[in-house]
Amino acid sequence: MIDQNIKIAVDAIVFGYEKGTLYVLAVQQRFGKLADRWVLPGGFILNDEPLINAVERELREEAGITVNYLEQLATFGDNVKRDERFRVISVAYFALVNPKNFVLKADTDAKDAKWFDVAQLPVLGYDHNEMIKLAHQRLKSKLTYQPIGFDLLDQEFLFSDLENLYCSILERDIDRRNFRKKILSFGIVTETDKVVKIGSSGRPGKLFTFDKAKYNQILKENFQFDIRFA
Amino acid sequence: MIDQNIKIAVDAIVFGYEKGTLYVLAVQQRFGKLADRWVLPGGFILNDEPLINAVERELREEAGITVNYLEQLATFGDNVKRDERFRVISVAYFALVNPKNFVLKADTDAKDAKWFDVAQLPVLGYDHNEMIKLAHQRLKSKLTYQPIGFDLLDQEFLFSDLENLYCSILERDIDRRNFRKKILSFGIVTETDKVVKIGSSGRPGKLFTFDKAKYNQILKENFQFDIRFA
């Protein structure tokens, strides 16, 4: 039998978006050498637990949330000292959630759970800043070729919400007219008949929804989502 | 201390290309229950060995090759029975090599090493066919937005070689004139003054090389490689 003494963990980089700011979820460690340090939600997997289940479990336990979108990001196992106690290889997952849908609730290993502005992150434990950096890149590039932005928004949203999400995450200006034209041309965003005025002044706008069924359908017909702007 | 009893392995999906055919490297297992079965090169990692080193070591040991391009693909750990002996989580790597550069040489755990036509793969051990499928998709999509095709070709190649590589891997026709125009417009492929006639008849062609330094340089200037054709 192989003499291997390595532990396996999962970690999740969960992004949330609200009013022009991109957040990432972190939890405050309750136990161990890094007690009180902020780290990504995650932990060791159980012997008979699929990786993906482990991530979902940790997110439920440590922060009380269920994400909208979840995919494997990368496995961190080149730095054999990334955990100073013993060797741990971590499979990092990338997730999206609408923060409004949950009240964070820390439990088990986590003393607290909090949203951090991605632009003003503290130093987290382990190599978790590195993980977030990679996830952030993934988010930016994926936003342009897969309609995952909707997983960060309310089910019904104003066109300006979508627009602002793209602007702030991609960190560039987008022409409102061209953006709207492009998105609508895909036929995966439908206009509801609801009209709302958000907070302050200005003309009320119509609410829109993302038609996921339609998206899945046209995917089969070789549709390619693609938002790229100068 | 955590009671975790899971082993970690790496596996490599190594693609090779020759004369219009895409190959994947497999090795014949020497030991164990799956003795004689063809599987992907790979194996358990050592306690203090970075993942990437493990892959390179296994490729050296089991097949005698060093690849041109290597990147992490995905980690397979949702199916807890993917290895029937005990739970093994495998980190799969995606690699490219020019088969002409090496004579395959099986050793250690491998009884034999061979190139298999990707279009006519036998059933391999474990979940390795699934891994290949995923890697194949990655190859196809990556070919369109990163100049990795060159890692499958000789250092000096005919334009038609590059063209045929794209045609055969992407499984579609490409207009020769438009393809050449597009590639040359990037300025990362340079014409040598060598002229060769390959094998049979026809007008001799000039040899070209991929200018990696130039590519890396213009990458910094926000260059985006992109080959997409109807």
Added chain:
DNA sequence: TAATTTTGTGTTGTTTTTACACAAATTAAG
């Protein structure tokens, strides 16, 4: 009532993409 804010909409010039055909250099066959 006027000023401010936000939504909603079309056109035009520029660039990129697509579609397409014939001459030049060589080998093979008659």
Added chain:
DNA sequence: CTTAATTTGTGTAAAAACAACACAAAATTA
């Protein structure tokens, strides 16, 4: 040696996509 076959090499025109740009409508606030 002449003709046929094969492969390389090249340009243009029509169509589609993209980029740039401004003003009216509906509401709130002053």
